[in-house]
Amino acid sequence: MQRRVYDCQVGCPVESTLQFISGKWKSVILYHLIEEKVCHFGQLKRDLKDCSTRMLALQLVELEKDKLIQKNIYSEEPLRTDYTLTEFGATLIPVIRAMSEWGDRFNQLNG
Amino acid sequence: MQRRVYDCQVGCPVESTLQFISGKWKSVILYHLIEEKVCHFGQLKRDLKDCSTRMLALQLVELEKDKLIQKNIYSEEPLRTDYTLTEFGATLIPVIRAMSEWGDRFNQLNG
DNA sequence: CAGAATCCCACTCGATACTG
């Protein structure tokens, strides 16, 4: 689950952005976090039907490393965790929003 | 270079969008086409420094299959081709724009 | 519930060489 290496010396802004959101499920995860504010692991697991447990965990780790999301652990039984956007992650809202709006329109036109 | 399989029955709009732009270099190619209107193969090759010839060709084929871009062939010597956005491809401009704007801001703040 | 660890195959994708 390496982040892709884009050459950002040349300063291509799209490549810069991709470094953060190009992971297989990252933008979908961010989308759900934007819509639902707070998400548990199992909930994301259900939302992302085709994403394996392993993949979900890996993507969450990377998003957290990149400071886009924050993981909150509650030491209860049973174990409980949730994820929220950080302030930095929230700066991506316009990007994710643009993607979801395009997808919504596409879905409307194509059933 | 398969397009990724996201479950779009559930209608996640972000997944719908990703079906079109999640290829490794697709959004970067679209970005250059938006900025420069018309691009030749060799020009894109130079712009996308870390993208191999093979990858560039594959991504262009997929973008064309998806009707996002149009390939125009001129039977001259030497061979000449160029690529432009289709109308459908142009509907993605807000998405790509959002990505490039975020990347611009990020690059400013981080050198 | 929320993940980490292992296994392992299919596919990705770069390098190289070739074509019209």
Add this chain to the structure above:
DNA sequence: CAGTATCGAGTGGGATTCTG
């Protein structure tokens, strides 16, 4: 110039099992 063809190493990522 604008690609295609072939080869092969590397890894992405699913399935499964295990832990606290």
